[in-house]
Amino acid sequence: MKRSPKHRAWTTAPRPKTILRTLALAAGLIIFYPLSPDRQVSAQNSQRIVAIVNDEIISGFDLSSRLDLVILSSQLPKTPQVRKRISSQVLRRLIDDKLRLQEARRLKITVGEAEFDAAVRSIEKNNRMKSGGMIELLKRNNIDRIAFSTQIEATIAWQKIIRRQVRGRVNISDETIDDAISRMKDNKGKPEYLISEIFIPFETGKPVDQTKKLAERLYQQIAEGANFDALARTFSQSATAAAGGNLGWIRKDQLDPELSEVVVKMKRGSVSKPIHGPDGFYVLVLRNQRISEGLPQPNIIVDLQQVFLALPKGAPKEIAASQMELARTVANSAESCRDMEKLGKELGATRSGKLNGIKLSNLPPNIRATVADLKVGESSEPIKTGGGIVVLMTCGRKGDLADAQVRTQVEFMLLEQRAKLIARRLLRDLRRAAFVDIRQ
Numbered sequence: 001m002k003r004s005p006k007h008r009a010w011t012t013a014p015r016p017k018t019i020l021r022t023l024a025l026a027a028g029l030i031i032f033y034p035l036s037p038d039r040q041v042s043a044q045n046s047q048r049i050v051a052i053v054n055d056e057i058i059s060g061f062d063l064s065s066r067l068d069l070v071i072l073s074s075q076l077p078k079t080p081q082v083r084k085r086i087s088s089q090v091l092r093r094l095i096d097d098k099l100r101l102q103e104a105r106r107l108k109i110t111v112g113e114a115e116f117d118a119a120v121r122s123i124e125k126n127n128r129m130k131s132g133g134m135i136e137l138l139k140r141n142n143i144d145r146i147a148f149s150t151q152i153e154a155t156i157a158w159q160k161i162i163r164r165q166v167r168g169r170v171n172i173s174d175e176t177i178d179d180a181i182s183r184m185k186d187n188k189g190k191p192e193y194l195i196s197e198i199f200i201p202f203e204t205g206k207p208v209d210q211t212k213k214l215a216e217r218l219y220q221q222i223a224e225g226a227n228f229d230a231l232a233r234t235f236s237q238s239a240t241a242a243a244g245g246n247l248g249w250i251r252k253d254q255l256d257p258e259l260s261e262v263v264v265k266m267k268r269g270s271v272s273k274p275i276h277g278p279d280g281f282y283v284l285v286l287r288n289q290r291i292s293e294g295l296p297q298p299n300i301i302v303d304l305q306q307v308f309l310a311l312p313k314g315a316p317k318e319i320a321a322s323q324m325e326l327a328r329t330v331a332n333s334a335e336s337c338r339d340m341e342k343l344g345k346e347l348g349a350t351r352s353g354k355l356n357g358i359k360l361s362n363l364p365p366n367i368r369a370t371v372a373d374l375k376v377g378e379s380s381e382p383i384k385t386g387g388g389i390v391v392l393m394t395c396g397r398k399g400d401l402a403d404a405q406v407r408t409q410v411e412f413m414l415l416e417q418r419a420k421l422i423a424r425r426l427l428r429d430l431r432r433a434a435f436v437d438i439r440q
Helices: 004-011 016-032 038-049 061-073 080-106 113-127 133-142 145-169 174-186 208-223 228-235 239-243 255-264 317-333 337-346 363-370 405-433
Strands: 049-053 056-059 192-199 246-250 281-293 301-310 353-359 382-384 390-400 436-438
Touching: 004 246, 038 061, 038 174, 038 301, 049 061, 049 080, 056 061, 056 080, 056 255, 061 080, 061 145, 061 228, 080 208, 080 405, 080 436, 113 133, 113 145, 113 390, 145 239, 145 405, 174 281, 174 405, 192 239, 208 228, 208 281, 208 436, 228 281, 239 405, 301 317, 301 337, 317 390, 337 353, 337 390, 363 382, 363 390
Parallel strands: none
Antiparallel strands: 049 056, 049 436, 192 246, 192 281, 301 353, 301 390, 382 390
């Protein structure tokens, strides 16, 4: 793949004359100062071929450099045992990156300087680094920049390949969007789960137990403190790998039964043991859980007027019933925000008043659900809250999405889902068509 000037800055190589001088000097050193046996072994390991992917080689140095990068990003112990344990998985990812870059060259897809810079800045931002922090980190840990650069380049190129495939092959019909909107409306109020995944697929000709052992090793590494997102980027064979395995918010009916059965029993922040799915093994982490709000929620900002009637904790049932009846009277009699303000003053409800510029998403779930459906000038039913009962009226509202905007968001979501399927199928096809000779 053609590299931009910036890429060359990351992977600077000596000029031809310098190379000749270096080789000559190296030859002299070999004659007069033979390498120690350990260093000879190390040099031989770096130069040996560990795999051939079509007509390109992966050297021992390539593998060693990627292992260094994986161990650093995944926060794994820097031990020979760990390197040996993850070596085959890391080589598998190196092979896939070769296939991705080869496909990009075939399609004449290049990675520009601006794209490369943006990816590096994103990594630095996500890791709270200053600009240039990634270069410093690699240098400090003696990690070859080419290993990092190649991985970033392969990821960006693959994303561009998939986007081209989606544009050329996928058409989301109006009927498909209508069906998706209908399902979202029907699922309002149902649980949703924020999940990340590591997916290890079954491979033709390889025993299922071998795939399971790899998934179990990854689970063990996570249990010992390894970074889930980094392991997902390195080892997961799902299209979500580039995003650290993030599946986003999903419902249990969107998962295979084997997975949903486990997810509904998980606690927030917990990691599942490897799950035998229909196409491979999955390791899942439950990031969060919520109740579905149906259609995509815009950034709605509301102005509210409230009447708050105090109700001390443990108040007698008669007083609680009386206050609830009074709250119903307020809700039924107020026809405007000015009426609500007046009633609050007449009742001496000191915590009543205006709430302007409130983000709907920042309200407590029970209040948000009520306010979301209120029209301007419409009062709510009485709502029990901590320390009392509140009646709300919407005085102003902005940020609602138009019908067309909702449809655009749903279409984009459906395109992302199709892109994940295309990515998985395309990588599978590239693997099947490739000549891969592993010599490790």
